[in-house]
Amino acid sequence: MDFDPLKELLGPRFSASASDRELHGRCESHFPILAPDAVAYPQSTEEVSAIIRNCSERGVPVIGWGTGTSLEGHALALKGGITVDFSRMNRVLHIASEDMLAVVQPGVTREALNEELRATGLFFPVDPGANASLGGMAATRASGTTAVRYGTMRTNVLALEVVLADGRIIRTGSRAPKSSTGYDLTALFVGSEGTLGLITELTLRLQGQPEGISAAICAFPDIGAAVEAVMLTIQSGIPMARIEFVDAANVRAFNAYGGSEMPEMPHLMVEFHGSHSAVQEQTRMFGEIVAEMGGGAFQWAETPEERNRLWKLRHNGYYAARALYPNAFPLTTDICVPISKLAAAVEETAAEIAASGIPGPILGHVGDGNFHALLLPDKDTPEEIATAKALAARMAERALRLGGTVSGEHGIGMGKLGYMEAEHGAGWQVMGALKAALDPQKILNPGKLVPQG
Amino acid sequence: MDFDPLKELLGPRFSASASDRELHGRCESHFPILAPDAVAYPQSTEEVSAIIRNCSERGVPVIGWGTGTSLEGHALALKGGITVDFSRMNRVLHIASEDMLAVVQPGVTREALNEELRATGLFFPVDPGANASLGGMAATRASGTTAVRYGTMRTNVLALEVVLADGRIIRTGSRAPKSSTGYDLTALFVGSEGTLGLITELTLRLQGQPEGISAAICAFPDIGAAVEAVMLTIQSGIPMARIEFVDAANVRAFNAYGGSEMPEMPHLMVEFHGSHSAVQEQTRMFGEIVAEMGGGAFQWAETPEERNRLWKLRHNGYYAARALYPNAFPLTTDICVPISKLAAAVEETAAEIAASGIPGPILGHVGDGNFHALLLPDKDTPEEIATAKALAARMAERALRLGGTVSGEHGIGMGKLGYMEAEHGAGWQVMGALKAALDPQKILNPGKLVPQG
Numbered sequence: 076m077d078f079d080p081l082k083e084l085l086g087p088r089f090s091a092s093a094s095d096r097e098l099h100g101r102c103e104s105h106f107p108i109l110a111p112d113a114v115a116y117p118q119s120t121e122e123v124s125a126i127i128r129n130c131s132e133r134g135v136p137v138i139g140w141g142t143g144t145s146l147e148g149h150a151l152a153l154k155g156g157i158t159v160d161f162s163r164m165n166r167v168l169h170i171a172s173e174d175m176l177a178v179v180q181p182g183v184t185r186e187a188l189n190e191e192l193r194a195t196g197l198f199f200p201v202d203p204g205a206n207a208s209l210g211g212m213a214a215t216r217a218s219g220t221t222a223v224r225y226g227t228m229r230t231n232v233l234a235l236e237v238v239l240a241d242g243r244i245i246r247t248g249s250r251a252p253k254s255s256t257g258y259d260l261t262a263l264f265v266g267s268e269g270t271l272g273l274i275t276e277l278t279l280r281l282q283g284q285p286e287g288i289s290a291a292i293c294a295f296p297d298i299g300a301a302v303e304a305v306m307l308t309i310q311s312g313i314p315m316a317r318i319e320f321v322d323a324a325n326v327r328a329f330n331a332y333g334g335s336e337m338p339e340m341p342h343l344m345v346e347f348h349g350s351h352s353a354v355q356e357q358t359r360m361f362g363e364i365v366a367e368m369g370g371g372a373f374q375w376a377e378t379p380e381e382r383n384r385l386w387k388l389r390h391n392g393y394y395a396a397r398a399l400y401p402n403a404f405p406l407t408t409d410i411c412v413p414i415s416k417l418a419a420a421v422e423e424t425a426a427e428i429a430a431s432g433i434p435g436p437i438l439g440h441v442g443d444g445n446f447h448a449l450l451l452p453d454k455d456t457p458e459e460i461a462t463a464k465a466l467a468a469r470m471a472e473r474a475l476r477l478g479g480t481v482s483g484e485h486g487i488g489m490g491k492l493g494y495m496e497a498e499h500g501a502g503w504q505v506m507g508a509l510k511a512a513l514d515p516q517k518i519l520n521p522g523k524l525v526p527q528g
Numbered sequence: 529m530d531f532d533p534l535k536e537l538l539g540p541r542f543s544a545s546a547s548d549r550e551l552h553g554r555c556e557s558h559f560p561i562l563a564p565d566a567v568a569y570p571q572s573t574e575e576v577s578a579i580i581r582n583c584s585e586r587g588v589p590v591i592g593w594g595t596g597t598s599l600e601g602h603a604l605a606l607k608g609g610i611t612v613d614f615s616r617m618n619r620v621l622h623i624a625s626e627d628m629l630a631v632v633q634p635g636v637t638r639e640a641l642n643e644e645l646r647a648t649g650l651f652f653p654v655d656p657g658a659n660a661s662l663g664g665m666a667a668t669r670a671s672g673t674t675a676v677r678y679g680t681m682r683t684n685v686l687a688l689e690v691v692l693a694d695g696r697i698i699r700t701g702s703r704a705p706k707s708s709t710g711y712d713l714t715a716l717f718v719g720s721e722g723t724l725g726l727i728t729e730l731t732l733r734l735q736g737q738p739e740g741i742s743a744a745i746c747a748f749p750d751i752g753a754a755v756e757a758v759m760l761t762i763q764s765g766i767p768m769a770r771i772e773f774v775d776a777a778n779v780r781a782f783n784a785y786g787g788s789e790m791p792e793m794p795h796l797m798v799e800f801h802g803s804h805s806a807v808q809e810q811t812r813m814f815g816e817i818v819a820e821m822g823g824g825a826f827q828w829a830e831t832p833e834e835r836n837r838l839w840k841l842r843h844n845g846y847y848a849a850r851a852l853y854p855n856a857f858p859l860t861t862d863i864c865v866p867i868s869k870l871a872a873a874v875e876e877t878a879a880e881i882a883a884s885g886i887p888g889p890i891l892g893h894v895g896d897g898n899f900h901a902l903l904l905p906d907k908d909t910p911e912e913i914a915t916a917k918a919l920a921a922r923m924a925e926r927a928l929r930l931g932g933t934v935s936g937e938h939g940i941g942m943g944k945l946g947y948m949e950a951e952h953g954a955g956w957q958v959m960g961a962l963k964a965a966l967d968p969q970k971i972l973n974p975g976k977l978v979p980q981g
Contacts, residue, residue: 173763173868216708227706229715230683245955251864252896253680254933255669255719256940256951257977258959262682262715266708283765310626312736353806411704415626443705480707487709498709502698505966506711512965513958524710 076112080129081157088116088163099158102145103205103393105404106489111138111152116163120236120244120275123159127273127518128242130157136521137240139269141211142184144203146393146407147488149215149268153522159273161210167191168276174250175281176233181210181274188279197281200225203484204390210274216266218484220317220389223309223442224348225282227484232265236276240514250278263509268486269520271513285348289358290317290382291373293365294340298322298425298437301341302418304368305441309414311364313357315442317346319389322425324436325396332395333388343370343441344389346382389438396436396449403434403451404460408467408490410474411445411483420477421446424470431462445483472497487524495524529565533582534610541569541616552611555598556658556846558857559942564591564605569616573689573697573728576612580726580971581695583610589974590693592722594664595637597656599846599860600941602668602721606975612726614663620644621729627703628734629686634663634727641732650734653678656937657843663727669719671937673770673842676762676895677801678735680937685718689729693967703731716962721939722973724966738801742811743770743835744826746818747793751775751878751890754794755871757821758894762867764817766810768895770799772842775878777889778849785848786841796823796894797842799835842891849889849902856887856904857913861920861943863927864898864936873930874899877923884915898936925950940977948977 100110136156165182202219218227234248295301428435439446452459553563589609618635655672671680687701700713748754881888892899905912
């Protein structure tokens with residue numbers, strides 16, 4: 076491959092070194108290293124456009140890269156090519172407090188944005204476990220603990236700037252809160268996993284910091300009781316800001332990794348947002364449901380520091396469980412089901428994992444019907460790995476059988492392409508037709524998301 | 529055109545009568561009658577598929593039809609063809625209370641759905657002025673008075689069944705509250721105005737009836753004060769269920785048409801939803817803002833009957849203003865701007881309309897930055913009509929200049945195709961490429977939405 080034009084364009088911000096390539100050939104899950112041929116670090120939309128035009132002329136694959144925290148291998152270079160690392164496009168361009176919007180470059184991480192927003196009384200709610208880049212979060216339609224209240228990236232991205240497969244730069248959406256002028260291109264690119272274009276700028280909705288915030292954890296005698304409490308809470312319309320489930324195995328990992336001292340039982344971790352009186356009222360209503368389901372006393376996180384500690388525990392759930400099983404082949408998977416099917420989905424999954432003998436903590440954003448299993452077979456025992464893969468496959472089948480989806484938030488990447496036909500039927504062919512229309516050469520993140528061949 | 533195959537398929541549910549054709553060649557605005565060659569009344573998805581397959585074989589246009597209440601001529605048969613009237617597909621198929629979902633056929637109207645939901649404690653919030661069909665509302669990405677709290681059709685459609693241009697039937701989305709599995713086809717079809725496929729089934733999100741509801745109207749000394757009050761309210765985070773602006777000219781029409789006795793001044797019409805204490809708190813906060821902006825005392829609608837009367841006034845705003853000017857050529861238009869630009873947008877628009885001498889009541893869902901002008905030039909005075917068209921054009925230009933969109937909810941139809949390039953730039957070409965991918969023969973609602981030629 077002739078790198079000279081890109082070297083000329085980017086100088087030292089273009090690298091074909093072995094270490095750079097390998098760093099951009101990994102994700103945080105179990106997939107093998109699949110390195111690109113080189114890595115580009117653009118500083119502007121125009122540079123991204125020039126990179127793509129150059130690759131388009133030569134039919135070279137182009138893969139977007141945020142922070143590399145994918146759990147499904149979204150950004151692995153299945154067919155080599157150039158990885159476009161957005162870490163140098165990491166500026167918050169504009170905060171429009173009066174419109175509750177921020178305009179950011181794709182390399183800004185969610186924590187960096189919230190740091191910049193600290194003085195404004197506003198915050199950006201979407202919080203996947205990792206401190207991911209906002210461009211990556213949009214590309215994968217990420218969500219997190221607060222999606223039950225504030226929505227996922229689908230809801231919180233108002234407008235985008237995107238570079239297409241031929242280098243054209245387009246803008247989707249506007250700063251108006253809504254529009255009915257044509258196809259919803261913003262929604263099309265959100266969740267497209269880098270297969271339709273590279274996102275070079277995002278206009279994001281912000282939320283007002285609530286007057287009152289209150290967070291707590293609460294133990295339950297068994298998984299069923301905890302999940303039933305979630306279902307009742309959502310159905311009763313309490314506007315939960317967060318309602319997270321963690322099973323006993325996870326609690327053990329939290330205690331070991333994060334120094335908490337929670338009883339090794341299933342827990343809910345919850346947060347309420349609103350005026351002081353609204354928070355009080357929500358707390359009381361939720362407390363009644365918890366009592367009805369046999370839940371224990373709340374342990375309150377009173378101060379901001381205590382709350383941060385609580386949610387840090389949760390956000391580090393993945394790393395905590397991995398630390399407990401350092402010799403594991405980490406196979407993490409998530410599914411999402413209608414809320415009425417949540418208890419069935421979690422209990423069937425937990426029972427199968429228990430019967431398998433493989434460690435597999437379950438946790439999740441259960442207010443959305445979304446939960447994860449982190450399957451941890453021994454990496455040197457092929458039978459365990461095969462069993463774990465079978466468990467994950469059965470979770471995906473269970474999600475579809477119960478009217479849900481094979482991924483609530485982790486996405487497709489390399490890991491779930493095999494389920495797309497089962498979930499979408501002829502709709503998957505439609506996705507392929509859209510891809511062919513916008514990227515006829517198949518240079519954008521090839522091998523992913525749409526039907527191949 | 530050989531109608532025999534469709535006659536055979538549909539029997540008396542296929543009509544080429546002059547009256548049927550003419551009925552399906554109208555919308556509720558000023559556009560000329562553009563009738564289809566015939567009208568089909570399918571009763572099932574399979575029949576819709578058969579109709580489209582037949583039309584596809586012969587290259588005949590196919591146009592979807594709900595209740596014919598478009599204000600921009602979405603369903604006019606610009607190039608003839610077959611109009612598919614969904615009025616016989618009007619069943620509520622399933623209400624899943626525990627998941628807060630309803631599955632409906634496209635011909636169900638929003639009022640019919642809410643009638644069916646009455647005993648469940650749930651409701652469907654999206655409420656354009658007309659009692660439109662839910663299929664039409666999805667196809668045009670409709671919104672209404674409650675979008676400020678509950679979102680538009682973009683938010684409230686969870687899944688669709690769609691018949692494509694070649695007759696294939698696909699399902700988009702699932703019953704899970706969220707998903708990250710591939711392109712968001714649901715969002716692509718919502719707002720596509722019948723140009724990508726015909727919607728044959730919808731899965732809709734429902735909302736719980738709030739414990740407390742409180743509605744009121746309130747007069748303001750001038751437009752600026754009313755709109756400033758809206759901006760302050762939204763920016764302060766009060767979760768308004770409805771916050772509607774009507775100008776003095778509208779109030780006059782309300783009084784004449786609906787028998788109200790409001791002072792002929794600009795008004796806000798508001799509604800609060802929540803627990804009893806939350807409603808009290810919101811009311812108090814909003815009251816402080818109103819007082820600060822010089823607004824008058826609230827007139828409360830205390831009972832459900834009074835509330836219904838109040839919102840019926842508002843929903844009939846369009847018909848009330850038309851009744852006041854029976855000889856008018858009704859040219860209605862809507863724009864949507866960032867909330868920080870709302871006062872500028874409304875005041876500039878009002879001043880220009882006043883200077884023109886043409887009646888042009890302004891009203892709108894101002895909590896979203898969205899407002900309408902109903903321009904009422906005399907239908908026998910070409911100069912007035914030309915002036916009104918120029919006013920509408922300047923509104924669209926104003927929306928774009930202020931970072932907004934040329935339509936918040938009425939859509940493109942025949943009326944706003946000329947603004948698509950200005951609003952979307954190269955993104956409009958992308959829309960054209962998507963259309964070409966899914967409807968290469970251009971049989972679905974031809975002449976609309978995407979670049980022509």
